[in-house]
Amino acid sequence: MTFWLLLTVNSVTFGGLLFLLSAGFSLIFGLMRIPNLTHGSMFMVGAYLGSTFLGGALGFTLDFWAAAIISALEVAVLGALMERLLLRRLAGQQLAQVLVTLGVSFMVADLCLMGWGGDPISVSTPAGLGGFVRVGLAVFPLYRMAVIGIAVVFAIALWLMLERTRLGAMIRAGVDDPQMARVVGIRVSRLFTIVFGLGAGLAGFAGMIGAPILSVYPGLDQDMLPLALVVVILGGTGSLLGSFLGSIVVGFIYNFGQALLPELAYFVLFLPMVLVLVLRPQGLFGGRLL
């Protein structure tokens, strides 16, 4: 019983992390039609930067949350720069975008290996969240519960931003009909930079939030990217709710798959993706942004 409960909590936790990672991926794809294969790299760079701040860089040491926020901001800037300097020149050329983002992700992986070496870096859970909560007979790690809470808070904040602000309405208009959005005067290219930066920043933040659970290691980027892809394909691109539900579903599939059918973990993960792509290409939850 406890085994199943714990597996469930782990699945939801992992789903929460995946949501932070894939919400940006989905928005970027929905708005800009760019399959951003550096998204896993953003996750990893966020984790490396955060762990460095945590360990004391440039003569001062940050606490966990400050490190997570600052690394997220830095990754957001990196993402915005990449959009401005590289991807903007490739507007509408999807194959070129795929190749460029794939190439950049390999280059980032090399740079990280050079900077942080090949050994995994473990990040300890933030102060005060190292303990456990006891619910009846079951015991849950406090930090994992916190991750779920963070994901929910971010989901609500993103939803409010998209649904209740003029900026959000402009982003949705840009997803609906980018040409017409420009004709009514919306500066879609500026939205692209904002959304790309936001998506990258969220991925970087997720990297640091995930670090106490996953640790940081070379190859983390390529472990995470396919998961984000599966989430977005299951959930439908450009859909926040789809990303959220897709993340939880993938969290379950991944964790249960690894626990029950470890030798088939990828099979169990990618089979639904293949089926959805073939049978329901708009995603399980439709193509709408809500």
Add this chain to the structure above:
Amino acid sequence: MANSALTLSEIDAFYGDSHVLQRVSFQLGEGRLLGLLGRNGAGKTTCMNVSVGLLPPRSGSVELFGAPVTKLPPESIAARGVALVPQGRRVFKSLTVRENLMVAARVGFAGHGQIPWTAETVFAMFPRLAERRQQMAGYLSGGEQQMLAIGRALMANPRVLLMDEPSEGLAPQIVAEVMATIRKLKESGLSIVLVEQSPKLVFDIADDIVILNSGRVAVVSTAAALKQDGVDLRQHLGVF
């Protein structure tokens, strides 16, 4: 003629290899309504796309109140006071009616002493939109979407309003409503290009008429002169 609000000069435009506009020139006078007529595929919509910056012309120039805007991106042309009611309406389907209006809102160029367009003034003009302000635009009827597309264009408080077949696919009664709206807008002093396939709708309301035929300007005249002369337009417009 009054000062020119919008001038297309010697426009050559292509979709891929197909040469859709060939040395097209015409002028929209300030405060006037120009009816742009032509058969399907004559190049009317292409003229609109060139005017709003969606299709940069290969050669020729577009001027707005005497200032060149030829290769500016659509958002810059919008900021200079051009608004489009596009063919097929193209409202933002997953936005509510109100959001459709809000994303297009700008201070713009409301005339002297005129009340600027806001969501409230648009709702006053189209009460049916007011009732549906919280509904997703995708669920509106064709006529309501057309009203929304017009309202969205007005929210920018434009100086030049381009309307691409606003009567398309609408019931006759709704068409009459839309034409009444256009008449009101004209009376408010807005400079308007009205694209239509049917000359009947346009002749009553337009000051000037331009007829396109196979990507070229075939006729430039005033509506009054064309009516008086009873020119045979069938060769350009088909039989009506």
